[in-house]
Amino acid sequence: MATTRASLHTLGCRLNQAETSVLGEGLRRKGFELVDFGQPTDLLVLNTCAVTEDAERTARYLIRKTLKHSPHAFIAVTGCYAQTGMDCLKQQTGIDLIVGHQFKLDLPAYLPPPNELRKRSVAEIHHTKTMERGDFELPHFADSDSTRALLKVQDGCSAMCSFCIIPFARGHERSRTLNDIQREVEVLAARGYREIVLTGVNIGQYAHQGRDFCSLLRWLDQAADFERIRISSIEPTTVSDELLEFLASSKKFCPYLHIPMQSGDDQILRAMNRRHTIKSYINLIEKALVTISDLGLGTDLMVGFPGETESSFQNTLAVATDLPFSYLHVFPYSPRPGTAAMRLKQRIPSASVKKRADLLLDLDRVKRLAFHNKQIGKTVSALFESGTRAAYRFGTTPNFTRVGITDSEDFRNQILQVTITAATDRYALGHIVPSQQVNCAMVAR
């Protein structure tokens, strides 16, 4: 009997990636044969993003593109855009199933068995305006596409930053039960993963049965059998002294923080409804740098928020220049329907937004090069990925330096000592320290 192919694609954040892996596992269990996205397929599951207008446009384009090479493909759409843009998506021809956030991980259950998969004249919709608030568990534990496994611990956000659609797309903050986290941690360790990345929307707000984020980290530090645990993006107001001291003392947690700043100007931060001032942000970063040695530090910066004058942008540029970030993620403001910022009048001309974004992107390259240069001469551990890119094999260090080596051997999923000898603005370069024992017994996919 012919197999029924399914491909999945993710737009947006790491949390979406983690959830796509869970959906992929659900499809596999249902009997679909997973194929790479872009290949001819019988089913596309598109996990969308709504953070920018561009992400929504890309989702609609990818649906059309898939239907060009696979005209009979059943199209299932989920994710943030399916939640916030359901009315628009149901007008688009070719979509067979739309699943909002409340039911996202149940998507495989809404599909017919593989041999009965047929396109529909009207899309079936599973969607609620609001989402349940209780703590949650996941239906499956999936494999990751990379050597780092993503572990979802939290969902939703109640912060209501005025530019952000995420609270509307994912609902209020809620946390994953500790028992469920424990079960997945055991499965991931048994599969041979060396590093896990904790993901969520506002992970610092983790709260389950009296356990806060810091106590979750302490528990993972003791209970989880991984060499490395990394925290993904965390809001500045949720980074406590206790958290910094814990990260400094832990042998497993990576010296790495990604703390969104968004703007370096207090007036803009207030208009964004951010809960930090620029002074409190700088204090936090200075404390983090003093407490955690060899810290890798990233941030998000938004340009072109309504009312951002040339002088408020210069404030952002100045703070971003002064603080020793290892990289910057730069986002132009994108008006999102339903958000408070949509009502703000002083829109910034797109030419100014582009100019400001370009200046910050130039600074990002300078920051990356400086950070990589600082690593030269150090011998560090690197967790290697499979394959080669631009003639290098790449690994990642605990402080998130990407390091390339030229060895012909594949060190996939191995943690090896590497001496860093050179730097570019995209990665550091080095060579592995000779005579290390390479453990090939367990290799995660």
Ligand code: SF4
């Ligand atoms: S903290 Fe603000 S920017 Fe981050 S997800 Fe919540 S509302 Fe959006």
